[in-house]
Amino acid sequence: MFETDTQRGGQFKIHWEDFYLDFSKNHLSSETCELLSQLAQECELPTAIKQYFEGQRINVTENRAVLHTALRADKSKSVLFDNENVVPEVHNVLEKIDQFCLSVISGDAKGATGKTFTDVVNIGIGGSDLGPVMVTEALEHYRNHLGLHFISNVDGDHVQEILKKVNPETTLFVVVSKSFTTQETLANATTAKKWLTDVLGEKAVAAHFVAVSTNLSMINTFGIDPDNVFPMNDWVGGRFSLWSAVGLTIALGIGPKNFRSLLEGAQKMDDHFAQTPLSENIPVVLALITIWYNNFYGAESEAIIPYTQYLHRLPAYLQQGIMESNGKSIDRNGKPVDYQTGNLIWGEPGTNAQHAFFQLIHQGTKTIPAHFIGFKKSLFGNDDHHQKLMANFFAQTEALMQGKSETAVRQEGVNENLVPFKVFEGNNPTTTLLIDKLNPESLGKLIAMYEHKIFVEGIVWNIYSYDQWGVELGKQLANTILEELQNNSKGQHDSSTNGLLRHFNAG
Ligand code: G6Q
Numbered sequence: 001m002f003e004t005d006t007q008r009g010g011q012f013k014i015h016w017e018d019f020y021l022d023f024s025k026n027h028l029s030s031e032t033c034e035l036l037s038q039l040a041q042e043c044e045l046p047t048a049i050k051q052y053f054e055g056q057r058i059n060v061t062e063n064r065a066v067l068h069t070a071l072r073a074d075k076s077k078s079v080l081f082d083n084e085n086v087v088p089e090v091h092n093v094l095e096k097i098d099q100f101c102l103s104v105i106s107g108d109a110k111g112a113t114g115k116t117f118t119d120v121v122n123i124g125i126g127g128s129d130l131g132p133v134m135v136t137e138a139l140e141h142y143r144n145h146l147g148l149h150f151i152s153n154v155d156g157d158h159v160q161e162i163l164k165k166v167n168p169e170t171t172l173f174v175v176v177s178k179s180f181t182t183q184e185t186l187a188n189a190t191t192a193k194k195w196l197t198d199v200l201g202e203k204a205v206a207a208h209f210v211a212v213s214t215n216l217s218m219i220n221t222f223g224i225d226p227d228n229v230f231p232m233n234d235w236v237g238g239r240f241s242l243w244s245a246v247g248l249t250i251a252l253g254i255g256p257k258n259f260r261s262l263l264e265g266a267q268k269m270d271d272h273f274a275q276t277p278l279s280e281n282i283p284v285v286l287a288l289i290t291i292w293y294n295n296f297y298g299a300e301s302e303a304i305i306p307y308t309q310y311l312h313r314l315p316a317y318l319q320q321g322i323m324e325s326n327g328k329s330i331d332r333n334g335k336p337v338d339y340q341t342g343n344l345i346w347g348e349p350g351t352n353a354q355h356a357f358f359q360l361i362h363q364g365t366k367t368i369p370a371h372f373i374g375f376k377k378s379l380f381g382n383d384d385h386h387q388k389l390m391a392n393f394f395a396q397t398e399a400l401m402q403g404k405s406e407t408a409v410r411q412e413g414v415n416e417n418l419v420p421f422k423v424f425e426g427n428n429p430t431t432t433l434l435i436d437k438l439n440p441e442s443l444g445k446l447i448a449m450y451e452h453k454i455f456v457e458g459i460v461w462n463i464y465s466y467d468q469w470g471v472e473l474g475k476q477l478a479n480t481i482l483e484e485l486q487n488n489s490k491g492q493h494d495s496s497t498n499g500l501l502r503h504f505n506a507g
Contacts (some may be wrong), residue, residue, distance in 0.1 A: 124176030127238020265444025
């Protein structure tokens with residue numbers, strides 16, 4: 001397509017604010033794009049977008065609205081949920097976050113022995129962990145003096161490794177759990193509380209523990225002071241909640257001003273998504289490209305390759321966002337689908353990925369559409385390194401597309417019996433997003449871009465993207481076996497599980 005149309009690169013691109021999206025290196029003609037837009041129209045995407053932003057209960061299977069967009073809405077806006085404008089309450093919580101963070105960062109807030117806080121330990125899992133981890137890593141350059149730590153896994157060794165690094169007198173614990181019933185988080189919070197009170201006494205909990213949740217009564221039972229509770233709403237799903245009080249650790253680490261910039265970036269992407277025609281709408285175009293490969297090319301996965309070390313947790317964060325939302329096989333009528341839905345998401349930062357799994361993308365047997373995300377400027381301004389990094393960024397997508405022909409390999413004087421091994425077929429699809437600079441605002445735009453991409457895919461695939469019954473099952477499954485392990489009793493299991501339990505119990 002590039003050979004027959006020298007202008008192609010300029011045609012399949014969207015330049016919006018500080019985002020430059022080039023999707024020309026994909027197997028798409030203008031007609032394909034037109035037909036995919038028609039598909040989205042047929043699925044009534046514009047109406048669906050309206051319902052999403054208006055706070056209708058589009059999470060039908062849980063009878064909830066999906067209003068993470070309201071969490072970053074400007075104060076002047078009104079978002080009605082059950083006839084009530086939720087924006088003033090969102091801003092009340094944001095102001096509480098601002099004040100609390102400023103007092104911790106400035107040192108006004110003190111621990112039980114009068115010392116200022118040096119470390120923050122976030123205790124949460126899944127949606128109450130992955131967003132804060134990814135964002136605080138991504139914005140490390142904008143971080144203050146507070147040391148940030150994350151306890152998520154119920155693995156006691158993980159907990160101890162974190163606790164051994166911090167001092168009870170100067171550590172603040174942020175317990176994040178929308179439900180406040182999650183086994184891992186409650187176990188970890190209980191262990192952390194004991195670790196603190198063993199040294200500082202029961203009264204220290206009030207100064208050292210804060211919580212983020214919708215479940216105020218459970219927090220009370222756990223013993224956290226009601227003044228130290230940051231509420232969140234039922235209409236925000238865990239994996240979309242970093243914009244809410246779930247982002248408290250983010251706001252502590254980068255300061256409330258930067259946290260607000262993150263929200264503003266997301267809000268700009270919300271406006272772009274809600275107001276731009278489908279063919280120039282970044283999340284829509286990206287979703288349609290995914291659908292194109294997933295449903296018409298049989299591609300099983302999509303790679304996310306950020307060319308910045310700061311975004312090293314982005315693929316893991318998007319694995320949850322995308323796979324938990326769109327990993328569904330029942331359509332909106334309750335019937336099994338007879339087509340593919342959510343794809344596998346994976347990736348690592350370039351250039352490291354080039355020295356590892358890129359072999360399979362270049363010469364393997366699978367079609368792996370990849371997103372390349374890069375930045376025009378580095379944060380420390382080291383041009384020499386940045387040029388090297390970005391030279392790889394551009395060269396890879398070019399090579400993935402162009403490949404290397406037999407003739408080119410022979411011209412290099414390669415031994416004849418090695419020629420087939422050195423040939424690259426090319427035509428591997430990539431989409432390139434070149435952003436001016438990584439900062440809180442551009443990161444907010446990037447995350448919101450993927451959130452809306454998830455939404456569009458769910459509409460076209462006719463599935464419910466906002467429940468997660470598969471994850472809920474996981475929350476219940478271990479309980480029976482845990483009881484057996486605790487009581488040393490034998491339950492009814494298959495012969496494989498029985499054998500494994502016998503071996504485990506044998507010590
Ligand atoms: C996210 C999921 C899931 C959830 C965790 C933690 O969308 O529902 O990852 O965030 O299971 O749940 P709690 O915040 O209720 O502890």
